[in-house]
């Protein structure tokens with residue numbers, strides 16, 4: 001199939017398609033028995049992300065089951081700090097643990113020069129997935145991704161997962177010079193990382209700013225919108241046309257400013273965003289993506305269907321990509337995802 005004919009690429013480029021194309025955040029993962037099997041085979045999560053045969057296979061698993069319009073590279077936003085040399089492990093049941101960076105010495109230990117060699121296996125995964133899609137699912141678009149600088153910094157500074165990232169937000173106020181240096185380093189490394197994914201075969205790129213909504217409005221402009229805009233400029237210099245998706249999670253009404261200023265063509269809505277409000281407030285040329293509650297997919301049945309249909313109704317007539325408002329969760333029954341795909345495909 002001709003590259004420009006892929007439905008997801010068309011929607012990301014501003015076309016209103018009906019039924020809309022769809023994919024689901026975290027569509028490869030623990031709710032799928034075939035994922036759990038390969039995960040066990042790989043041992044730990046980082047090995048899975050850095051073993052191209054396995055990571056490519058995991059990326060393709062949900063496409064084989066459900067035929068999504070987008071395949072998102074199987075990796076993690078924390079593979080960039082890992083590639084920069086920060087100590088990282090994923091503890092069973094605890095989530096990610098990193099050696100926290102809180103001072104100039106910690107910052108200067110990072111190795112931007114090592115990103116390129118360290119990401120080699122991830123780029124090989126991208127190339128394998130692209131070839132796999134060409135053979136098995138020629139209408140499906142390959143999405144590369146990175147975390148946004150602020151969200152990645154949350155883990156680098158706090159050193160673990162959490163819900164409020166107090167250390168990171170405090171550091172941004174107490175030592176904005178140091179924090180700004182970390183953010184700039186992440187901007188540059190992220191541009192390099194995303195361009196390398198595009199070169200290896202990613203056809204669209206997404207920036208996950210999962211914790212943007214923790215910031216005050218002024219801090220949101222400084223640490224979410226500005227770095228995203230700098231990344232977009234860096235990518236556009238080399239790849240003026242590649243579709244870019246931004247996800248400023250929990251931004252609330254600031255999603256409008258993000259859509260105006262970050263420079264991405266598509267903005268992803270989180271679960272709490274009213275799609276009718278977003279449709280009215282976000283510039284009509286911007287594609288919207290989202291935003292079914294992941295818990296509605298756990299529930300399934302009539303409740304899931306009603307929620308999905310109300311999102312579809314709100315988005316009718318505008319460039320739109322159906323997705324969840326956050327990642328699919330492990331207790332999701334796989335048959336509910338199949339039922340959701342049927343609802344979306346009937347428009």
Ligand SMILES: Cc1c2[nH]c(c1CCC(=O)O)Cc1[nH]c(c(CCC(=O)O)c1C)Cc1[nH]c(c(CCC(=O)O)c1C)Cc1[nH]c(c(C)c1CCC(=O)O)C2
Pocket residue numbers: 024025026027028029030039045072073074075076077078090094095096145161208210327
């Ligand atoms: C904040 C964030 C992370 N990772 C990611 C984000 C941004 C999106 C969001 O807000 O969810 C993004 C991510 N993580 C993963 C992907 C792969 C592609 C896909 O969406 O299917 C993507 C795009 C795989 C993963 N990343 C992780 C897993 C689980 C690892 C396992 O199998 O044990 C997967 C499949 C681990 C991870 N990775 C992260 C945490 C906090 C955790 C532990 C909690 C958890 O397990 O969900 C950081």
